[in-house]
Amino acid sequence: MDADFGREVRWDVPLLDGFAWTLLPNRARRPGPGHFWGFLNTALWTKLRSGHYDAVFLSTGYRCATFWIGLLAAKLSGVAVLFGTDAISVAPRDGAPWKALVKRWFWRWLFRLADQVTVPSTGTKELMLSLHIPEERIALTPYVVDNQWWIRHAATVNRQTVRERWNVPANSTVLLFCAKLQPWKRPLDVLQAFAKVSDPNVVLVFAGDGPLQSQIKREAEELKVADRVRLLGFVNQSELPSVYRSSDVLVLPSEYEPFGVVVNEALLCGCVAAVSDRVGAGRDLIRPDNGFIFPCGDVDRLAQILHQIVCNPGILQKMSDSSQKLLAKWSPVENIQAYVEALNRLTLSRGTV
Numbered sequence: 001m002d003a004d005f006g007r008e009v010r011w012d013v014p015l016l017d018g019f020a021w022t023l024l025p026n027r028a029r030r031p032g033p034g035h036f037w038g039f040l041n042t043a044l045w046t047k048l049r050s051g052h053y054d055a056v057f058l059s060t061g062y063r064c065a066t067f068w069i070g071l072l073a074a075k076l077s078g079v080a081v082l083f084g085t086d087a088i089s090v091a092p093r094d095g096a097p098w099k100a101l102v103k104r105w106f107w108r109w110l111f112r113l114a115d116q117v118t119v120p121s122t123g124t125k126e127l128m129l130s131l132h133i134p135e136e137r138i139a140l141t142p143y144v145v146d147n148q149w150w151i152r153h154a155a156t157v158n159r160q161t162v163r164e165r166w167n168v169p170a171n172s173t174v175l176l177f178c179a180k181l182q183p184w185k186r187p188l189d190v191l192q193a194f195a196k197v198s199d200p201n202v203v204l205v206f207a208g209d210g211p212l213q214s215q216i217k218r219e220a221e222e223l224k225v226a227d228r229v230r231l232l233g234f235v236n237q238s239e240l241p242s243v244y245r246s247s248d249v250l251v252l253p254s255e256y257e258p259f260g261v262v263v264n265e266a267l268l269c270g271c272v273a274a275v276s277d278r279v280g281a282g283r284d285l286i287r288p289d290n291g292f293i294f295p296c297g298d299v300d301r302l303a304q305i306l307h308q309i310v311c312n313p314g315i316l317q318k319m320s321d322s323s324q325k326l327l328a329k330w331s332p333v334e335n336i337q338a339y340v341e342a343l344n345r346l347t348l349s350r351g352t353v
Helices: 043-050 065-077 097-113 122-130 147-154 159-166 187-195 213-222 237-245 261-268 281-285 299-311 315-327 332-350
Strands: 055-057 080-084 116-119 138-140 173-178 202-207 229-233 249-252 272-276 291-294
Touching: 043 065, 055 332, 065 080, 080 332, 116 122, 116 332, 122 138, 122 281, 138 332, 147 237, 147 261, 159 237, 173 187, 173 237, 173 261, 173 299, 187 202, 187 213, 187 299, 202 237, 213 229, 237 261, 249 261, 249 299, 261 272, 261 281, 261 315, 272 281, 272 299, 272 315, 281 291, 281 315, 291 299
Parallel strands: 055 080, 080 116, 116 138, 173 202, 173 249, 202 229, 249 272, 272 291
Antiparallel strands: none
């Protein structure tokens, strides 16, 4: 059950195919994310203590019990540990200053426990350096998607058919917001900026569901743009290539977005992206020749960007081509190689083969 979507979600793309994997039972009384005891995989202790592993990668995050079970078992077994975060700032979502101070102190201690700190973006690497984690213990493992899957599926999309289904003219410029409709994603910023673009051939599509849906509908009516707004609701993974490919510009105005792989996905499907300066992907995937970055919350600046795109539609194809070249070097190949290099550093530092 996804609380923000208000419905049960079952992803329709297999996540474990092609991997050798073992399911360790979750002993939590209330299983699920969102609280410390939601993941309590006690069998991990025995598996790590008796497995004779060279290294363990902990990917659950430190806010659940399973992470600490794995970390303690690995340390007591003399096994090298890799873990990290995707955060680009210690600032909490609610803005409480004391939380930032506590987190900075705690993270300095926490990430020194890792033999290699895995970070998915340039922004996260700079955060770790600011916490005085030695650079040789930081591994930049690019936050990637399966590039070829997205490119292959996007190539099969019939834009005209999809747009007919949306009741959108074939020659329209389609702006896309693709995320949960929740406050820190700031979907209303997109709507308000869009309302400042008076061109009737520009349409705004919301792909996603969440607590702000009714407010978006209401405000679209008040701004007199409801006839140019489409709300698709929840869109599952297999349907996303058609959504991206049938749109022109992805807008992600989040105030909290450690990375945002929707940017990877959209660029691979031919979209141009306009993201706020709080979106981690902006540091690595957006350049002046392939997209736009604007100050978070600056609706006027976002409106200027949208107006610039509408007045110069020819730039979209050039920017899309630039994105394809950039993402060719931000793929699973680079991600895997980064992990291999991190493991090589561990073996050298420990004198093992």
